[in-house]
Amino acid sequence: MAQFRVCPDSGFFFDKSAEGLMKANAVAGAVSLLIAGLLGLGVILTRWQEVHLLPADVFYQVLTGHGINALIFWIIFFEIAILYFASSTLLRTRLAAPRWAWAGFALMIIGMVMNNIAVLQGNSSVMMTSYAPMQAEPHFYLGLILFAVGALIGCFVFLGTLVIARDDRTYEGSIPLVTFGALTACIIAVFTIACGAIILVPTFLWSIGYINHIDAAMYRVIWWGLGHSSQQINVAAHVSVWYLIVGVLFNARPMSEKVSRSAFLLYILFLQLASAHHILVDPGISSEWKVFNTSYAMYLAVLASMVHGLTVPGSMEVAQRAKGYTKGMFEWLRKAPWGNPVFSGFFFSLIIFGFIGGITGVVMGTEQINIIIHNTIYVPAHFHATVAVGTTLTFMALTYLLIPVLFRRALFLPWVAKWQPYVFSAGMTLMILFMLGAGTLGVSRRHWDMDFTGAALAFEYPGTAYTMMAVAGIGGVLGVLGGAMYLLVTVGSLLFGKKLDESAGLLQGFGFPLAPSSYNITQPERLQMAPKLTVEEHGSGSFEAPGTFALALALLVCFVVYYYINWDYLASVWPLS
């Protein structure tokens, strides 16, 4: 018999078995982030040429571990927790096959530990991408494979939970938008893991000698089906979390269910074409293929992101205006709870993801413009804007929500939590902008020494490139400090945070009776559809969210200007044909 408790502060119901899994996955994610952050500090302090902390072999080893822990382990552990939350908690249902879910979790832990050991041993400094024919130790690949199998089990547990909720009729009507977004993430994850299996299983067999050749070009094409699509899981997941956060903080409803869901559908249909972004300057791949794939079939997935970019803050604006914050264009935003890290973390991640991550991603993913950007430090700058700020900061904001709700603890050192999104965003933005600049000057990514000490021939980057890398170094250190603040708050809260048994009055409770939080419910009452609006707002003649529309237009202007600046820059390089 399933056992549920209701969180007296949020009104969310937690199935006991799902709750344990969410906690375990979130904690494992935080541990991965700790490793990733420490290694990231080593990376940025080495790329800051005046500091140049680590020797070459350690640098490449640390960079390999940083990439894998940050881009794979931290994010996917946390996403599995989100999948369980979006299914079992949001739909008020028991989790499907909790034993399988725990087995999946165990595999993910084993895989993570195995892969980290391989990197630590030093013979697997092949970067996250592990391009064949450069070879790592067999347990490097095996660790990744086990981790992926575990994550796949998590995806199927999520899908099974949706089926149970439907069969048990635990909700009325359609699944909520947030769950729909999580389903999108899950579908992309299954595709991603399939690509991973197709390429990593043969690569593993090659590393133990059963296969004698892996084609280097084929490896890149299929590996990026894993490498890039896994980042698209993040996009779908963190956009879903954005909708959740505006719902929780502002009682916001989507401006249009149809538009937001269609945008998620576009993600499912087109996002995975983006593996092409990495092979735009590879030999043996035709321009037609590159143009179609790199643009997600005419940028339909970019369209989807631009739609979410309007509807997420737009739904917040509509809710704020309904509360009376109607003065001018931006009172709704000025009067937002800027001191609440759940809000500030969400909002900074939205802005930085859109304005920096989104725009640079489309620009560098343009077939010809990629010639002036491929493998420069511009590339990691871009994905730090999308993943390290977009996804990671969103998950940090969600953590501040989940500590009281899921873990039933008060935040430890709340003032640190309050400033954390500011420190983290400021540091990362500084690092990202200056890495973008250095990349434009041709500074290479994954490179130990921009002085080329000991090389037979000599080359010097311009002095500005050094300055930019130094400023990026300062930003990176600040970003690591922001990450440390997050871990201090989360770990501190779990160990020392005040236990919350009764309601702490943190959230509105969404109209549910506030009761002590104990497992005394066998099945919550069925989840009702959202209340209908008293006034018909949709389809009315006036703009519901003019401030958001102005922000969206500002984004578009930046986008267009920056896009053509890059074409202009491309036009200045040697003619190629």
Added chain:
Amino acid sequence: MSSFLPPSERNWWSTPVGKQEVLWIGIALVWCLIMFFMMPYWHIYGKQNLSNEAYQTTAPRFQARVDEMVAKYKIGEEAGIPVVKPPAGSDVYMLGRLWQWYPILELEKDQSYRLHLSSMDWNHGFSLQPVNINLQIIPGYEMVITVTPDQAGEFTVVCNEFCGIGHHLMLGKIFVKEN
């Protein structure tokens, strides 16, 4: 709050969409199409496009082609690496290997060359500085691009794909001379 509750209408698909969203979707779609058609446009009118010419090859076969060119057109040596001056408009070769770009090329300004690139071992990154042209060089594949240097001077090929512990030692040179 309906973002995490089931939609308020069962037939949410047929509820009308606000003007603002429709307008934004329209604007965004137009921009997406402009960006899409910029790429074919540049293929026709732009000067910086990669050819689709590539061949499967092997390290010994490509090495032989490089050696042939070096034997024919070598004009000097720098840091132990031959400097080669092939005739304008000809096929020129450069290989990447741990940890060297080989040989050094001397080209004439405003002349076109068919540049063949391949790797002898792992992935390498051909990053021509300070021009900032970046290409992925993959073992087993020979990439051919027609390049027309329009500046004179000394240019450096940095390896920008990680290729092991000596990655940062891997530099090459292309000299472009006024004719």
